Amino acid sequence: MKVHWVFIGLLVLLTGCGKQIPSEIIQPREMENLLYDYHIALGMSNHLKSPEKVAYKNYVFQKHQVTEALFDSSMVWYTREAQELSAIYDNLDKRFRREHSHTEKLIANRGDETNITTSYGDTVDIWREAGIYWMTEAPLMRRVSFEFKTDSNFHPKDAYLWNMDFHFFEDGEVVMGLNVVFENDSVMGEVKHVAQSGKQSIYLSTDSTYRMKSMNGFIYVPQDSVQDPHVLIRNISLTRYHRNEPDSLSMEATQK
Numbered sequence: 001m002k003v004h005w006v007f008i009g010l011l012v013l014l015t016g017c018g019k020q021i022p023s024e025i026i027q028p029r030e031m032e033n034l035l036y037d038y039h040i041a042l043g044m045s046n047h048l049k050s051p052e053k054v055a056y057k058n059y060v061f062q063k064h065q066v067t068e069a070l071f072d073s074s075m076v077w078y079t080r081e082a083q084e085l086s087a088i089y090d091n092l093d094k095r096f097r098r099e100h101s102h103t104e105k106l107i108a109n110r111g112d113e114t115n116i117t118t119s120y121g122d123t124v125d126i127w128r129e130a131g132i133y134w135m136t137e138a139p140l141m142r143r144v145s146f147e148f149k150t151d152s153n154f155h156p157k158d159a160y161l162w163n164m165d166f167h168f169f170e171d172g173e174v175v176m177g178l179n180v181v182f183e184n185d186s187v188m189g190e191v192k193h194v195a196q197s198g199k200q201s202i203y204l205s206t207d208s209t210y211r212m213k214s215m216n217g218f219i220y221v222p223q224d225s226v227q228d229p230h231v232l233i234r235n236i237s238l239t240r241y242h243r244n245e246p247d248s249l250s251m252e253a254t255q256k
Contacts, residue, residue: 021084026066026074032088034064034071036095042169042197053171072136075232079134086132089167089234124153127238135174137221137228144233147216154212157243159205162217164236168197172229178202178217182210 021027026034037060045056061068078085129146136142162178172195179189190202206212217238221229 022077025077026070028084028088030064031074032091034060034066035088036092037063038169075134079132082130082132086234122242124240125237126240127236131236132234135221135231135233143218143220145218147214149214150212155242156209156211157206159241161201161203161239163199163201165199165234166194166197167232169230170228172227174219174221174229174231176200176202176219178204180204180206180212181214182208183213184210
C-alpha cells in the first residue's frame, strides 16, 4: 500500500512539472510544424502578388487543419509564454540550418519610467524587458516602448547596440528607434524602418561629454500602415560598450 501511494505521488509530481498548454491553443509540436511550413510558404511567395501570397498562407492553414483565427490567438498565447515560443523557434532555427546544410551538400555534389541598476563591465547586455513580442495593428499590440534612468555604470561616450530578430508573417512595416538623453537635456537617437525578416540593429555611438540621464526606445506599427504585418520579434539584446575596447565594438557593429 505504501508503494502504491508513493507511485501516485510521483505521478502527480511529474504531471505538475510541465507547462500545461490550454486545449484551445495549438500544441507546441504542431505549432512548430505549422510555423516551419508557414515560413517556407512565405519565402516561396515573397515576390508574388498579394492574392498568390494569401493562397500560399491558406494552404498551410488547410494542411494543418487550423483557422487563421486559431493561429492568431495561439500566437498571442505563446508570446505571453515567451519561454515556450522561444523553444519552438530554437527548434525551427535548428531545422532550417539542417535543411540549409543539406541543400549546400546537394549543390556541392552536383558541381513606464523606472530606474535600472546595471552590471559593471566593458561589454554588458542591459536589456531587462521582455525577450519576445508579437505585433499586429490591434490597438494593444501595435507598440512596444521602454524607458529607464541610467546609473553610474553608464559612462560618457559609451556606445550601444540594440539587436533583435524579425519574423514577418505578412507584408508590412514596423519602425524601431533608440534614444539617449544627456544631463543637459540634449538628445541623440536613430530611427529605422524594417520591412523584412532577419536580424536588425541600431548602433549609437554617443559623442557627448555629458553624462547620460536616461535611455528610451520603441517599436511600433505605423498608424497609416496599409497592411497588417503580423511580426514576431525575438532574441532582443541591448549591449553597452565602454570605449576602452574599440576594436571588438567596431568589428561587431560592422557585422550587423
